[in-house]
Structure formats: C-alpha cells, structure tokens
Amino acid sequence: MSDATSIARRLAELGLVLPGVPAPVAAYVPAVRSRSTVYTSGQLPFVDGVLVATGKVGVGTGLIDPADAYQYARIAGLNALAALASAAGGLEHVARIVKLVGYVASDPDFTGQPGVVNGASELLRDVLGDVGIHARSAVGVTVLPMNSPVEIELVADLV
Amino acid sequence: MSDATSIARRLAELGLVLPGVPAPVAAYVPAVRSRSTVYTSGQLPFVDGVLVATGKVGVGTGLIDPADAYQYARIAGLNALAALASAAGGLEHVARIVKLVGYVASDPDFTGQPGVVNGASELLRDVLGDVGIHARSAVGVTVLPMNSPVEIELVADLV
Amino acid sequence: MSDATSIARRLAELGLVLPGVPAPVAAYVPAVRSRSTVYTSGQLPFVDGVLVATGKVGVGTGLIDPADAYQYARIAGLNALAALASAAGGLEHVARIVKLVGYVASDPDFTGQPGVVNGASELLRDVLGDVGIHARSAVGVTVLPMNSPVEIELVADLV
Numbered sequence: 001m002s003d004a005t006s007i008a009r010r011l012a013e014l015g016l017v018l019p020g021v022p023a024p025v026a027a028y029v030p031a032v033r034s035r036s037t038v039y040t041s042g043q044l045p046f047v048d049g050v051l052v053a054t055g056k057v058g059v060g061t062g063l064i065d066p067a068d069a070y071q072y073a074r075i076a077g078l079n080a081l082a083a084l085a086s087a088a089g090g091l092e093h094v095a096r097i098v099k100l101v102g103y104v105a106s107d108p109d110f111t112g113q114p115g116v117v118n119g120a121s122e123l124l125r126d127v128l129g130d131v132g133i134h135a136r137s138a139v140g141v142t143v144l145p146m147n148s149p150v151e152i153e154l155v156a157d158l159v
Numbered sequence: 160m161s162d163a164t165s166i167a168r169r170l171a172e173l174g175l176v177l178p179g180v181p182a183p184v185a186a187y188v189p190a191v192r193s194r195s196t197v198y199t200s201g202q203l204p205f206v207d208g209v210l211v212a213t214g215k216v217g218v219g220t221g222l223i224d225p226a227d228a229y230q231y232a233r234i235a236g237l238n239a240l241a242a243l244a245s246a247a248g249g250l251e252h253v254a255r256i257v258k259l260v261g262y263v264a265s266d267p268d269f270t271g272q273p274g275v276v277n278g279a280s281e282l283l284r285d286v287l288g289d290v291g292i293h294a295r296s297a298v299g300v301t302v303l304p305m306n307s308p309v310e311i312e313l314v315a316d317l318v
Numbered sequence: 319m320s321d322a323t324s325i326a327r328r329l330a331e332l333g334l335v336l337p338g339v340p341a342p343v344a345a346y347v348p349a350v351r352s353r354s355t356v357y358t359s360g361q362l363p364f365v366d367g368v369l370v371a372t373g374k375v376g377v378g379t380g381l382i383d384p385a386d387a388y389q390y391a392r393i394a395g396l397n398a399l400a401a402l403a404s405a406a407g408g409l410e411h412v413a414r415i416v417k418l419v420g421y422v423a424s425d426p427d428f429t430g431q432p433g434v435v436n437g438a439s440e441l442l443r444d445v446l447g448d449v450g451i452h453a454r455s456a457v458g459v460t461v462l463p464m465n466s467p468v469e470i471e472l473v474a475d476l477v
Contacts, residue, residue, distance in 0.1 A: 027280035028295040032257045034316040039258040042296030098350045099357040103298050111465040121345035136346040137360030137471045139421050140461035143299035147270040153296045157352040186439035187454040191416045193475040198417040201455030262457050302458035306429040312455045
C-alpha cells in the first residue's frame with residue numbers, strides 16, 4: 001500500500017485532482033466493494049461531465065491520433081481511480097491494482113492498443129507506485145458508449 | 160442478500176422463470192464457484208435452446224433495433240442469473256452482484272450500448288433488489304458467437 | 319488441484335513446454351497474485367518472442383482459417399498458463415481456473431468464436447484436468463494488439 005500522504009503528494013506533483021464520482025442514476029454504480037476486492041465500472045474520459053473526445057482511434061483522416069488517445073486513457077484511468085477511491089474509502093486502502101482492462105474503439109487497421117492503454121497503466125504506477133502495477137488486457141473494439149475512444153475498468157485488492 | 164421467498168415473489172411478479180442450465184458439453188461450464196465468488200460464462204439470449212435473434216444492433220435497415228436489443232439483454236441476463244443460481248445453490252445465497260460485462264454486437268455507428276445493457280442491469284435490480292446493483296462495463300464488439308446480438312457475464316459474491 | 323508430477327506428465331504427453339515469461343518492460347506485468355487469486359494479462363500467441371500469425375479470423379480470402387486460429391488460441395492459452403504458473407509458484411498450486419476470456423479478432427461475418435477459443439479451453443482441461451474447467455466468455459473484436467488473431471486472459475484460484 002501507499003500511505004495517504006504520499007498518494008496526495010504524487011497526485012499534486014502530477015497536477016492531478018481525483019474528480020468527483022457522479023451519483024448513480026441507473027441500475028448500476030461506479031464501483032462495488034466485495035469483501036476486500038473492488039470492481040469498477042468501465043470509465044470513460046469525462047472531464048466535468050463532458051467526454052473530452054469522441055471517435056475511433058487510428059492513423060488517418062477522421063481518426064483520433066494514438067498520442068491523443070493515450071491522454072484520454074489517462075483521463076479515463078483517473079476517473080477509474082476516483083471510482084475505486086470512493087468504494088475503498090480512499091486510495092491509501094488499496095493493496096494492489098490487480099487487473100485493468102482497456103477497451104480502445106479502433107479503426108480495424110489500428111493495432112497499437114497497448115500504447116494507448118499505457119496512458120491508464122502509467123497513471124496508476126505514477127500515482128500508486130508498485131501498488132499500481134497490474135495485470136492487463138488491451139483490446140480493440142468496434143465502438144464504445146457515447147462514441148468514447150477508450151474505456152478503462154479496474155479490479156483492486158484492499159488491505 | 161434477498162431471501163428465497165422474496166426472490167421467488169419478484170420473479171413471479173415479473174412473469175419470469177429461471178430457465179434450466181444446459182449440461183456442459185465442452186471444456187468449460189456455465190459458472191464456476193471459487194470460495195465465495197461465482198463467475199458466469201458469457202450468456203446469450205437463448206430461450207428453450209434457440210437464440211431469440213441474430214444480428215448487429217444499430218439504427219437502420221438490417222440492424223436490430225436498440226429497444227429490441229434491450230429485451231434480448233434482459234433474456235441473456237436471466238440466463239446469467241440461472242447460471243449463477245446453479246453454482247450458488249440458489250439466488251438467496253448471493254450477497255451481491257459485483258460486476259456485469261455487457262458485450263453488444265454493434266454497427267460501428269451505434270453508440271447506445273448502455274441503453275441496451277440496461278436490459279440486463281435492470282433485471283438484476285428487479286429480481287434481487289439492492290443485492291443486484293453492480294459495477295458494469297458496456298462495450299460494442301464486432302460480432303458475437305452464433306451471431307448473437309448481446310452477451311452478458313456476471314461476477315457475484317456469496318454470503 | 320493436480321500435483322506437480324501429473325501436470326508435468328500431461329505436458330510431456332502433449333509435447334508442450336511451459337514457455338518462459340518475458341520480464342515486464344512496462345507499467346504492467348504478465349500476472350498478479352492477490353491473496354489466493356491470480357489474474358493474468360491478456361496473452362497473445364507468441365512463440366520465442368514472435369507472433370505466430372497476424373490478421374483477422376474468418377472464412378474467405380485474406381482471413382485466418384478458424385482451424386488455424388484454434389491452434390493460435392492453444393498457444394496463447396499455453397502462454398497464459400505460463401504467466402499463471404509464474405505468479406502461483408507452479409501450476410500445482412492452482413485449485414481451479416475460474417474464468418477465461420477469449421477475444422478473437424474477427425471478420426464481421428465470422429460467428430465461430432467458441433470453436434476458436436476451444437483451443438485454449440481444451441488445453442487447460444488437457445493439462446490440468448478438472449481443475450482446468452472454467453467459466454468462459456468468447457467475443458469477436460475488431461482488432462487486437464500487434465494484429466494478433468487471438469488474446470486469452472485467465473482468472474485462477476489457488477489452493
């Protein structure tokens with residue numbers, strides 16, 4: 001685990017603030033704690049309630065540049081951390097991020113999903129240190145909700 | 160948890176019957192219990208052994224209407240509950256549905272996956288009450304087994 | 319569980335050797351152990367560091383034949399077993415494979431994902447016996463990292 005002070009310091013050094021978690025309006029919630037495990041919902045790159053970009057990732061006209069998509073994965077990862085923190089009672093209670101699944105809305109010719117999902121993976125490492133180093137799957141899907149370019153979900157173990 | 164009587168009453172009020180779970184014919188099974196957690200296989204909208212619809216969800220000629228797909232997600236969700244019940248020894252042993260993943264076979268222009276997967280999410284809430292409220296990911300994939308429009312998988316915690 | 323001797327014998331009978339697990343070079347790792355559960359990263363059909371095939375699975379010119387894809391899923395499954403073994407301290411510590419997700423990079427008209435993913439599922443059964451029989455989801459995605467035809471991830475419970 002990382003203690004609350006060091007996590008707060010890393011977030012500040014990265015210029016990041018954990019966003020608020022929207023109140024659930026549906027038959028599902030942003031994260032569920034089950035004993036010592038937290039499962040988050042798939043998180044999209046919302047900032048202040050607005051998707052920062054829409055479309056599919058790839059190389060070519062009308063597609064989202066992979067370097068931009070990396071940033072969007074980072075934002076989605078930050079939202080996933082916020083959902084996790086809300087269910088865990090704070091990130092200092094996280095013993096380990098055990099799994100991340102990164103879905104990338106992809107042009108069928110784009111095969112660089114790992115580089116995009118690194119935006120989320122590296123954020124977890126930057127904020128949580130070794131606690132944030134996880135197993136991961138990255139896949140390229142046809143389309144995501146609201147035409148989001150990326151979606152990030154986490155499974156975490158609590159202390 | 161919900162007790163067996165209230166679950167049976169809700170199912171009856173909804174006009175639903177948990178279907179039988181097909182005997183496994185392959186190297187995998189409908190659900191596995193691991194200590195106090197149950198993982199289901201991805202479930203398709205089968206009724207009496209027949210897929211209720213095939214194709215991709217979207218808006219336009221030759222596509223499955225999203226409102227119809229909502230119903231198919233509900234059926235797949237019911238099959239997932241049946242698989243869960245068989246591994247748990249009854250739904251009254253479920254402490255919480257912790258995660259649902261909803262895969263929607265999607266036209267690349269269709270971005271309403273959340274509304275489709277609500278068919279499964281709302282069923283869980285209707286049958287199980289607060290116990291059924293879960294974390295969730297909804298994604299739009301290219302194609303699903305046997306050309307199914309939807310596939311629903313669950314992770315649940317037992318009491 | 320299966321004991322180490324019987325697992326070694328089955329692997330030998332199948333002509334298989336668990337491959338080495340590459341050292342992590344990124345913000346994620348091949349597998350994470352969390353208490354008595356191991357989550358693997360999505361594994362691709364690498365042999366000696368090279369993908370054995372690239373492309374999308376389907377029937378027709380320019381597509382990967384499903385029978386070939388079955389073999390690639392088997393190789394990806396072997397890599398997933400290797401990742402699991404490394405985190406578990408040996409496959410003899412596995413109490414049960416609880417979940418497998420098989421992503422198949424699919425032509426939109428190809429609906430035989432279950433037959434492809436059987437390559438991985440049947441490998442687990444062949445190597446681990448009843449311990450290897452799991453819940454499973456098989457989905458058809460647009461494209462996978464490095465243009466891999468398949469990706470296999472596992473969740474396993476340890477003794």
